[in-house]
Amino acid sequence: MTEFLELTVDKFTFRFATDRYYHPEGVWALPEGEGRVRIGLSDFAQQSGGDVAFAEVKPVGTAVAFGDEVASIETMKTDIVVPAPVSGTVAEVNPALEMSPEVINEDPYGEGWLAAIAATDWEADRARLLDPQAYLERVREVAEEEMRKR
Amino acid sequence: MRGKVVIVPCSGIGKTFGTVSREAAYAVVEDLRPDAAELVALSLLVLGDEAARAAVAEHPTVTIDGCRLACATKMVQESGLPVARSFTVLDAFRKYRDLKPEGISSLNPEGQKLARVLAEEVAEAVDEVVKGET
Numbered sequence: 001m002t003e004f005l006e007l008t009v010d011k012f013t014f015r016f017a018t019d020r021y022y023h024p025e026g027v028w029a030l031p032e033g034e035g036r037v038r039i040g041l042s043d044f045a046q047q048s049g050g051d052v053a054f055a056e057v058k059p060v061g062t063a064v065a066f067g068d069e070v071a072s073i074e075t076m077k078t079d080i081v082v083p084a085p086v087s088g089t090v091a092e093v094n095p096a097l098e099m100s101p102e103v104i105n106e107d108p109y110g111e112g113w114l115a116a117i118a119a120t121d122w123e124a125d126r127a128r129l130l131d132p133q134a135y136l137e138r139v140r141e142v143a144e145e146e147m148r149k150r
Numbered sequence: 151m152r153g154k155v156v157i158v159p160c161s162g163i164g165k166t167f168g169t170v171s172r173e174a175a176y177a178v179v180e181d182l183r184p185d186a187a188e189l190v191a192l193s194l195l196v197l198g199d200e201a202a203r204a205a206v207a208e209h210p211t212v213t214i215d216g217c218r219l220a221c222a223t224k225m226v227q228e229s230g231l232p233v234a235r236s237f238t239v240l241d242a243f244r245k246y247r248d249l250k251p252e253g254i255s256s257l258n259p260e261g262q263k264l265a266r267v268l269a270e271e272v273a274e275a276v277d278e279v280v281k282g283e284t
Contacts, residue, residue: 051167051217051240054247076167076217076240076251102218102240 002109007136009143014044014136017109021126022135023085028109029129031122037086039070040113044139046105050077055101057093057115064090064117066125071114073104082114086125092116154186154283155234155276156209158226160216161192167216167239170251170265174239175214177269183276187212192222195229203229210234210279212272235275242268 005016016022020030026045030038046052057071064070064084071082093115096103104112119125130138159175162168179187188209194202206226213222215238223236242264243249251261 053240053243074247076243105218 004109005132005136007140007143009140010147012047012143014042014047014139014143015109016043016132016136016139018132020109021085021129021131023083023129024135024138025083027082027085029085029125031119031126032116035088035119035122036091036116037088037119037122038113038116039085041073041080041082041104041108042135042139043108044143045080046108046112049073049080050075052101052104055097055104055114057097058090060090060093062090064088066128070117073101084117085129086117086119086122088117088119090115091118154209155183155188155279156190156205156211157187157214157272157276158190158192158195158206158211158222159214160222160239162216162221164254165216166251166254166257166261167243169254169257170239170242170261170268171214171216171222173257173262173265174237174268174272177266178272178276182269182273186280187273187276192225195225198229203231206231210283212275212279213237214268214272215239234279235272237268237272237275239264239268242271 003018007014020028022028026042028040028042032038052075054074066087067083069081070084073080094113157175160168160171179189190202190205211233213233213236215222223233226233249260249264251264252258
């Protein structure tokens with residue numbers, strides 16, 4: 001069962017699944033074995049973006065490099081370009097996103113996953129990602145900066 | 151109360167989609183179905199205002215929520231009152247992707263169009279609810 005860290009900033013509480021790694025731009029990466037890495041938006045990213053209206057992931061078979069756009073998400077507030085947290089080939093796209101993209105908001109670490117990627121060099125990419133505590137600290141900085149601007 | 155159907159829109163102040171929900175509600179009660187629909191403020195329901203509660207209790211209610219939090223629908227239901235039909239701006243935007251609303255105090259042209267098409271959907275729902283009542 002997935003465990004979570006929590007961070008509360010003002011009236012907002014953000015959760016961080018402890019079983020995965022994070023791209024600084026708010027994309028998680030969960031290795032599943034046999035070179036597959038499942039990816040999705042962090043709780044902070046989905047809360048910051050707001051209600052998801054449309055989610056489009058690059059089709060199966062698309063090659064992506066670390067940091068390339070792997071998905072685009074349109075919310076009522078903004079458009080989010082989702083960078084790939086791992087290099088490889090898109091092996092599976094969450095079929096729920098077409099009819100129910102709100103699943104990203106409802107369950108960002110579970111049913112709201114975006115894609116599975118057949119990684120070319122997970123160990124190398126993992127070294128470029130943040131562990132949950134490091135990502136939490138990054139979110140703390142960003143969220144507190146946002147609060148100061150208000 | 152002259153209206154047969156109560157419209158309760160989102161009260162999300164400072165939110166674009168809250169503005170769209172309220173603009174749609176105004177269009178229904180002032181323009182599209184002035185004789186069949188009446189507004190009730192969500193804040194009055196939350197405060198337990200007797201007249202607002204009575205209006206919702208005695209008439210079919212249509213809610214227009216801005217986002218998935220669905221505050222209007224939830225607050226009507228948590229007041230122990232029924233919701234005849236519910237709409238969200240988010241669902242309307244999914245149907246009309248080119249109408250992306252922007253602005254808060256003043257919507258952009260796309261937001262105004264989105265409010266209008268949503269209002270037309272709500273007006274049709276008002277007709278159906280009224281028909282079902284008679």
